[in-house]
Amino acid sequence: MPISPNQGSSAGGQTVVITGSNLGGATAVHFGSKLATITANNATSVTVTSPSGNGVVPVTVTTPGGTSNPLNFFYIGPPSKSALSDTSGPLAGGNTVTITGTGLSTASAVAFGANSATPTIVSDSQITVAVPAGAAAGPVGVTVTTAGGSNNGFSYTYVATPTVTGFTPASGPPSGGTAVTITGTNLSTTQSVTFGGNAASFTVISDTSVSAVSPPTSDGAPGPAGITVTTLAGSASAATPFQYVAGPGI
Secondary structure (H helix, E strand, O other): OOEEOOEEEOOOOOEEEEEOOOOOOOOEEEEOOEEOEEEEEEOOEEEEEOOOOOOEEEEEEEEOOEEOOOEEEEEEOOOEEEEEOOOEEEOOOOOEEEEEEEOOOOOOEEEEOOEEEOOEEEEOOEEEEEOOOOOOOEEEEEEEEEOOEEEEEEEEEEEOOOEEEEEEOOEEOOOOOOEEEEEEEOOOOOOEEEEOOEEEEEEEEEOOEEEEEOOOOOOOOOEEEOEEEEEOOEEEEOOOOEEEOOOOOO
């Protein structure tokens, strides 16, 4: 007499189908000491809604002809989450995050706000998932769904693609050292700033402003250098280059 599925949430509410023979007219289905709700019944199957419970319990079907042999049903508690490897990422999604906790081996979905993705199960304490695209920039809740139920509690922030709208001053010496204020949008997660491909030291002032110090040119010569800002969500470049200008000579 098979039972499908043979596991479900400790909160109950799982639809379970028990198949066998001579099951018509079932009067009771017990999960341990608790009665399940019978929703459909014929000679070869009984469909029930599981009651709440814990651990492993015997399931039996009672008909006018007697009580069946028991089958095991495994109750699974809701998952718990202890860490989210990344708490922010691009609005387009696609980056992989790791979730650690307990009771994750039956994880079937991870929702980031209203959008869900199917996780890869590493172990009962770890899953990975490719973040789905977000509906809008900003924080969303992260919910893991398993056979034991759902659990949320983490927040993940979608970051919009940056733009660079300008910078000042427009020039400086090839030796570097010029303090340059870069303006744009979605700059708060800036990870790097380059001048002509050379990394510059920088400080994030706000979501619309980054302060950088121009690095020296590779060959010490004057000339144009494009400014590129890279954030968690991608890269953006200024429309016009920064000009390295040679100093006066006498």
